[in-house]
Amino acid sequence: MVQKSLKKPFSFQGIGIHSGQFVQVTCLPASANTGIVFRRLDLAGKEVAVNPKSLKLADRCTQLHWDGVDIFTPEHLLAACAGLDIDNMVIEIDHAEVPIMDGSALAFSMGFLEAGIQDLSASVTPLVITKPILVQDGDRYVMALPSPVSYFSYVLSYPDTFIGSQTVTTSTSQFLSDIAPARTYGFEAEIQALLDRGLAQGGCLDNAVVIGKTGYLSELRFPDELARHKTLDLMGDLWVLGRPILGHVIGVKSGHALNARFVKELEKAPRLKSRLV
Ligand SMILES: [Zn+2]
CATH class of the missing domain: 3.30.1700.10 (lpxc deacetylase, domain 2)
Structure with a gap:
């Protein structure tokens, strides 16, 4: 299977369901083998890579944690990535919590499709x-x-x-x-x-x-x-x-x-x- 990313950036904003905070997000195209990476713009660009090592055993929402930096509620955005086979993306975010949008993965999926999805010149091993x-x-x-x-x-x-x-x-x-x-x-x-x-x-x-x-x-x-x-x-x-x-x-x-x-x-x-x- 070939790795995939976005063709162009996709920006959105919304409210975090737990924090109630207004959050701005931009999903950027990334090269092969980047994986999915969150970049906290409110913390001088500190990054949290999405992988099993950064995954915490939290109950109410999914939580990623790396080197003192958290990301909360990424699961619906990641589901859209899973549904569309997107492996590589840098997600710039100005808060710890991904906006809830309408509570589903629809806004993320539609945004990714509108930005376009491109094949990269590397494969992924299921x-x-x-x-x-x-x-x-x-x-x-x-x-x-x-x-x-x-x-x-x-x-x-x-x-x-x-x-x-x-x-x-x-x-x-x-x-x-x-x-x-x-x-x-x-x-x-x-x-x-x-x-x-x-x-x-x-x-x-x-x-x-x-x-x-x-x-x-x-x-x-x-x-x-x-x-x-x-x-x-x-x-x-x-x-x-x-x-x-x-x-x-x-x-x-x-x-x-x-x-x-x-x-x-x-x-x-x-x-x-x-x-x-
Ligand atoms: Zn959910």
């Missing part, structure tokens, strides 16, 4: 899953199984609510239509607790599906939008590996912390052989 691999935390799992085609599945379960269970299976070829528009979500009952912890300061009905006791307080884009969004998160979190996975990745009730553990497991698993495809 991580080929040759044996099942699994991480577990109670009844939550992330696993990968051998498969000649890359698939992502997610099983969501809130058995004590009107939501029940939702299951989604997709591939990157369906990302733009089936996964990118799916928004993040939160339970109305938990929102006050998040606000009290200084989180969700920028959350509102425009950038998250809000779930009440007996029904959704937001209009849904898909009946199973929640499971689709968790698939989006899984794809974004796994893009931190810096290369695509050839296999079937399945998340069962997993969140960012377990996804991050899975990334670290994949990175160190000696039985996983890479080969050019």
